[in-house]
Amino acid sequence: EINTKDIYFFCKSIVESICNRMNGNCKTIFIILRVGTLFGEYEFKSDFRYKTSLIRKIIKLLLQNETIKVYGSDVCRDFFHVENLSNIVNKLINTSNLKYPIYNVGINQTYSIKRILEYFSQLYEKCVWVEADESESDIVLYSKDNRSALNTNRILELDNSYPKISLNDGLLKTHNWYKNIMRINKDGI
Numbered sequence: 001e002i003n004t005k006d007i008y009f010f011c012k013s014i015v016e017s018i019c020n021r022m023n024g025n026c027k028t029i030f031i032i033l034r035v036g037t038l039f040g041e042y043e044f045k046s047d048f049r050y051k052t053s054l055i056r057k058i059i060k061l062l063l064q065n066e067t068i069k070v071y072g073s074d075v076c077r078d079f080f081h082v083e084n085l086s087n088i089v090n091k092l093i094n095t096s097n098l099k100y101p102i103y104n105v106g107i108n109q110t111y112s113i114k115r116i117l118e119y120f121s122q123l124y125e126k127c128v129w130v131e132a133d134e135s136e137s138d139i140v141l142y143s144k145d146n147r148s149a150l151n152t153n154r155i156l157e158l159d160n161s162y163p164k165i166s167l168n169d170g171l172l173k174t175h176n177w178y179k180n181i182m183r184i185n186k187d188g189i
Contacts, residue, residue: 033088058117073117073141081169083164
């Protein structure tokens with residue numbers, strides 16, 4: 001059996017090595033961003049992107065007033081809002097003499113799906129979620145889906161006010177955007 005996770009990390013390591021070698025051999029500077037679990041506004045399903053973020057899926061179920069059934073709510077990710085990525089990419093582009101070829105982009109902390117759902121439950125009475133069996137769940141996660149927090153110290157050297165948008169502010173902003181879109185587009189999100 002082939003472990004796709006091992007292949008992914010092997011390929012990632014090769015690409016990072018190639019970029020490091022190219023940085024020493026040509027005038028073009030290559031920067032690698034290791035990005036955490038991104039979420040935010042303007043995320044839609046399409047033929048090219050059949051899966052969307054966990055946050056989007058939670059918000060969609062929340063806005064449909066459905067009880068959200070979860071299997072694996074203790075799974076953790078380094079969630080961060082898309083504007084934080086935009087801000088840091090802009091900062092990297094406009095900084096000369098970068099110290100490092102690789103930057104981790106996240107919020108340096110993991111949050112469980114349970115924590116995300118509890119946040120929405122505090123804001124909205126209609127946010128009801130339950131632990132469910134895998135076969136009955138809207139959201140299914142396994143312990144292998146856990147992600148570590150990304151060490152963002154290199155990003156903090158560039159911008160000590162990073163991240164600009166906290167997890168809670170990003171969740172609220174994303175929820176409000178989708179809520180507005182659902183009012184405009186009766187077909188949903």
